Amino acid sequence: MIALVDEAASSKAPIAKLADKVAGVFVPVVMTIAAVTAVVWLIATGGDITRALTAGVAVLVISCPCALGLATPVAIMVGTGKGAENGILIKSAQALETLHAIRTIVLDKTGTVTQGKPRVTDIQTVDGVTAEELLCVAASLEKPSEHPLAEAIVAEAEGRNIPLVPAEGFLAVHGKGVRADLQGSAFLAGNRAMMEEEGVALGGYQAAADALAEDGKTPLYFAQDGRLMGVIAVADTVKPTSAAAIAAFRDLGIDVVLLTGDNKRTADAIGRELGVSTVIAEVLPQDKERVVAGLQAEGKKVAMVGDGINDAPALARADVGLAIGAGTDVAIESADIVLMKSDLMDAVTAVELSKATIRNVKENLFWAFCYNSIGIPLAAGVFFPILGWQLSPMFGAAAMSLSSVSVVTNALRLKLFKPRHTAPAIPAAPAPAQPEAAKSSPKNEKGVSHMEKKIMIEGMMCQHCVAHVTKALTGLPGESATVDLEGKCATVSGPATDEALKKAVEEAGYQVVSIE
Template sequence: MKKEQFTITGMTCSACSARVEKAVAKVDGTKDVSVNLLTNSMQLEYDEQKTSVPAIIKAVVDAGYGASVKGKQAAAKAAPQEDPVKKSIAEMKHRLVWSIAFLLPTMYISMHGLFEKLFGLPVPQIVSEVFDGPQNAIVFAFSQFLLVLPIMYLNRRYYIAGFRNLFRGAPNMDSLVGMGSMAAALFGAFAIFRMGWGFGHGDMALVQEYSTNLYFESAGMIVTLITVGKYLEARAKGQTSKALEKLMDLAPKQACVVRGGVEQVIPAEELVAGDEVIVRPGERIPADGTVLAGTTSIDESAITGEPIPVEKQAGDKVTSATINKQGFIHFRAERVGEDTTISQIIRLVDEASASKAPIARMADKIAGVFVPAVIAIAVLAGAAWLAMGASVEFAFSIAICILVISCPCSLGLATPVAIMVGTGKGAENGILIKSGEALEVAQSVDTVVMDKTGTITEGRPEVTVIVTADGIAEQQLLSIAAGLEQGSEHPLAEAVMTAAKAKGIAPQAMTDFRALFGRGVEAKADGHAYAAGNAKLMEEKGVDLKAYEAQLAAFADDGCTPLIFAEDDRVIGILAAADVEKATSREAIARFHEMGIEVVMLTGDNARTAEAIRRRMGIEKVIAGVLPENKAAHIKKLQSEGHRVAMIGDGINDAPALAQADLGIAIGAGTDVAIESADAVLMKSDLLDAVSAIRLSKAVLKNIKENLFWALIYNVICIPLAAGILYPAFGIKLSPVIGAAAMSLSSVCVVMNALRLRFFKPDHGAEISAEQTAAAVSSDRKDHEAADSAAAQPVQEKEAIRMEKTLKIEGMMCAHCQKHVHDALAKMDGVTDVTVDLEGGKADVKATHDIPEADFRKVIEDAGYELVG
């Protein structure tokens, strides 16, 4: 069996994707056909002995759509050409702008008399002279006819696709739109013919009757309103390709290799297994392989999501797309090209996007029944009146009236208006939901899978516990620690320096500083030899750790990394650093539980650290030690068990899992690739916003169902009236004016109901102080130590908030600007919380100590913005 991906063109709704899927599934030799409406793609397996690519493409074409092999299309893109997705969006925008330009004068000519009666809007004399009165009836009607023709031509695809699918027995939303609009236009053209007949035969009553029975503005309004929704959908579809583009940008374009004893720079795609590659500081690793010579530290956060660089030396493995931070290394390339880790991640994102099942739109499902039902009613009603002796004109007018009054304005608005308001409300609160599909699926999620680093936790180590030996003051230990670590760029060293600065403690002056690869650092001061590092370094220095073994084991169980400090041959203290949990993480997890949603933590970290986080956060299930390429497999396994899965993550390594999940939610402070791969983005990096996103989706889906009710109840009442059901007994035949008003009222009800979503209130966490957070960590640590019969050690409590300040900032233009300002302020020493208001042009900052305004000004200006006031 061969696996292949195709690009499908011409699909507009879930009925289209279902039709393509059914058509290809009928081809002998095909298996696991999956059509994705959002990405316009199809993925399947087929037996090359039974069928072929041309046969598969023919099946798609016979179903009324276009198809091409995705790989071949990608190869053709090697030559510079316009992005088809952007081209489609631009074309749709062009149609929409010109449709509105022609629709507005059409509506004014048609309804200016009504505007004057209802709203008292004066009508210019020239308009009255040209369009008002029976004598101007032909001008009044023909002007609208000429104005609506460009609208219909611009949106001709609805008529072509709609009638094509109708004649093939698979009507969809386009069929509904095309028939409604065409019926309105045909009735208008018929009215012009009848008015001409009336003028020629002196029957002014006939002219007067038909001059008030025109539907040209409805013909134009239907296709224009539907195009608004299609344009918003097309923009959402354009996001999918960006994730792959950003992933591809991570892969180095060149590699420095040694061939025949000579260094040469070659394109990365020309690397072959066995090549010896040289990587200098700051460069990305171009392939997967094994270090032959040199030592360095590698930033693997692009792949693993873990913030601490990993030390590498001869014999260690290196991974493509990771960054060489410090040293100069030679390594042997073992997995190159399509076999590298980054290429596999790219492939996983692509496949997961292509195989994601489309969310069937409720309106399309209704349309599948509604369209043939309306056609049948119109034909039967017309035939019934003819059988009862009515004139052909009367019967035809009845049939046309049914089609006109069933125009899908409100049905077409039911879904997009609610989605527009819902996504707008989400964006207002820092929850960026990329598509209606994401809103639709979020309400059915029953399992939430979370990454650990940067999602549940802050993503950077902080000193959480300080243990001092007898006779050593805390301030003295911190001064020595800062003196030892001030020359290092390691994240743990940064955590130590931050802890010292928060206490206002200056580093002790040191001499003879030396970094000890993979173990720590050493230096001298005042005739003493100092060392800081892991247990291995202490063993080398002959420092006895027996008194601290239980303490070190407890730190490991709590997910903390201990830094041991020694003076000569004795321990003077231990600083434990950990990637601490965000203040609202525990509350968010508790609220997921209240909603009946299971929470799973999925992390590449070790089992002991993961278990410590699980206990503190109250998570039911944890999966630790997961490689990046296997995260998507765990999501797929949960889906195969019948779960609707949401994945929350922030790293490049999370991208395949975000794409595979039914709902991918990216933390706003995460990588661009994770953000692009996700269906929703939390700009404030707060897990409570994930709770809000799911609650919002439930509210939107409820609103859509209510909208569909209003849209359908209108048709249930009005279609029988239009069919003349009351005419035989009471002589009542539905007036076109009443029909038009009822159709407008249905649309108004839908819009007003959707606007109620503006009152949605997002979740806000209870105010959790820094002391409470530290106390939670302390309590968990003490409980675990008690179980090990070890004495609890004092916990370094974080300082309370001493400063709250609002900064006025100029120059922020978009969500990216908002993120840049947030990140710049959050990195300042002592800052504990930052909230950036894009619309208000301000930032609210909390800190543990007073920060001069000049410091804020410098940070904001360095980020490219201006502090005012």
């Protein structure tokens, strides 16, 4: 992370390249002005070489282009550092500059505006099929899938201690669902489009699914040998700060677009809850980039916020890509900015920081140009015939130094930056009863309680690290884990030995300080 911050601080923004071009022309022009000044004074004073040289040297001394050279890089350095302090990793100066001009921001739904941890809310079955039977089939079908909705169904079945059946011939159909064979029968799991393609009659369950979608839930259909078995609805909770962040974007004059592969009714319900007027739903993973490109074709500067592998092309295509810190490695690699706290409000802060930084750069450049516009004529003696003013080289050197100090001091004001838009304080929700009970008295298969252990871990920087550590620890047989980023620790419970716990964390790329 430190290396990326250093790289961003040392990279050049487009506005810095403009300053470099001006500085490249500035030096020969100033040398010419100094020579002309010396010649004019030599003629005007009847050959007084001392006064002529004094005027020429004063021009050279006062017009040092240091202020021009410092105007941009110091502000960029402070801006990227301030971003890191706020949990915003800015990979390049160009991204920091471009972000201030963004007029449209595209938000992925799952994991960006929602928690990315969906849960089963409703189970509706056809006659002759019980909820447990449907869950068994659904979880067995979805077990090989890595989709968040699939994980929610599997978790629900495991929570009810429903045994699963091995799936054969598993096939994921992008944007539609999955198919597999269970004990000799062909099963389907997916959205309405998949069922219609396979000729599965939905009957009255289509209206029931539409009603679930209107409530912001995602209905999934399940069928056996071409016959509908039932519908399972899965819902993902909206992040507490998402609505405030979207309102802040509107206040900044930025249009918000919600982009999702979910069905239109569910997406529209989430959009209404968040106050988003433009919702693009039922988008296949490979089409997200096309949506961003289409907005750019309309002449808009577009930012994209996402977290998944299927968001990576869109993140790369956008003028500025912002990745959620708890997202996939591919998404983080494709993005220009990483929101390490996985909070959409940090995207608002990034925009405000970009605007503040570019405003600071423009102030510095304005000061540098004004200083030279006044200082050079004063040193050349332009005002001498009228006011009798002529600057000595000594005062010119002092003025030059003060101009550079002024630019640096103004840039350092960015360290006082505070976001204008902040999310309202949200009280912590009480933990669900079942997980809390499981946490307080975890048991293995034989009903034996395990003692909780606290592992102090060094090296965790963001929610992405939390996900890595959690996956490593829960991958141990019978082990449960809760990872605390702020506390730099993990609370675990299970049969694993200290050596096994330490090995799991270290293999994930982190250092174990102690196990208590």
